[in-house]
Amino acid sequence: MSEKIVLAELDADLQAAVAATRQKVADLHAELPRWGLVVWTAGNVSERVVLDGVPTALFVIKPSGVSYDELGTDNMVVCTLDGEKIVDGTPDSLAPSSDTAAHAYVYRNMEGVGGVVHTHSTYATAWAARREPIPCALTMMGDEFGGEIPVGPFALIGDDSIGRGIVETLRGSTSPAVLMANHGPFTVGKDARAAVKAAVMCEEVARTVHIARQGGEIHLIPQDLVDRLNDRYQNVYGQH
Numbered sequence: 001m002s003e004k005i006v007l008a009e010l011d012a013d014l015q016a017a018v019a020a021t022r023q024k025v026a027d028l029h030a031e032l033p034r035w036g037l038v039v040w041t042a043g044n045v046s047e048r049v050v051l052d053g054v055p056t057a058l059f060v061i062k063p064s065g066v067s068y069d070e071l072g073t074d075n076m077v078v079c080t081l082d083g084e085k086i087v088d089g090t091p092d093s094l095a096p097s098s099d100t101a102a103h104a105y106v107y108r109n110m111e112g113v114g115g116v117v118h119t120h121s122t123y124a125t126a127w128a129a130r131r132e133p134i135p136c137a138l139t140m141m142g143d144e145f146g147g148e149i150p151v152g153p154f155a156l157i158g159d160d161s162i163g164r165g166i167v168e169t170l171r172g173s174t175s176p177a178v179l180m181a182n183h184g185p186f187t188v189g190k191d192a193r194a195a196v197k198a199a200v201m202c203e204e205v206a207r208t209v210h211i212a213r214q215g216g217e218i219h220l221i222p223q224d225l226v227d228r229l230n231d232r233y234q235n236v237y238g239q240h
């Protein structure tokens with residue numbers, strides 16, 4: 001068993017980067033209930049610690065089963081890319097999220113991913129229960145997802161199964177969101193804020209396409225036009 005990393009023994013600049021990431025991740029957890037994406041303690045957000053623009057071998061994630069109104073910088077858990085909690089100043093008894101292994105697997109296997117989010121948002125999770133991809137019928141889907149939102153395999157929690165399913169599905173897609181079968185959406189981004197945005201947009205389009213289809217046939221946007229929408233939104237939209 002290798003020696004555990006001790007946060008207080010790391011270089012001061014890395015400790016400062018961890019503290020800043022803890023603040024960001026704690027703050028972003030409030031966005032999940034704010035946008036109606038979770039109930040009770042479901043869901044989780046993580047972000048990889050970055051120092052001087054370089055991703056480190058640490059990430060921050062919420063503690064398992066702790067009420068959203070009790071989450072703060074002091075109880076954000078620091079883990080290695082193997083999903084092992086370091087000596088991070090929280091009680092040894094404070095366990096990281098039950099999805100830590102999945103987040104860690106994504107960070108180890110998806111270069112450029114700096115944030116991971118998991119929710120059980122209602123409409124996206126209903127599509128996951130049907131194991132049906134959300135078809136690209138909205139310009140907002142072209143913008144954010146570049147096409148349909150895919151479905152990943154059914155996987156039990158507790159090992160690398162969920163993480164492997166996320167990575168294998170997203171590797172073949174432009175989407176930052178995957179609907180894990182019978183479970184719910186996982187989203188990725190360059191940082192945790194981008195992953196939270198993808199989770200918000202995933203639930204929004206899941207709801208809209210569901211309602212549209214209740215009214216009749218939906219019409220898909222041709223992929224060449226989806227590609228143009230995605231390029232504009234990712235590279236032109238907003239302030240620069």
Ligand SMILES: O=C(CO)[C@@H](O)[C@@H](O)COP(=O)(O)O
Binds near residue numbers: 041097157
């Ligand atoms: O979906 C699962 C596990 O996969 C839930 O337990 C999850 O949303 C919340 O778990 P944590 O509180 O992060 O341990």
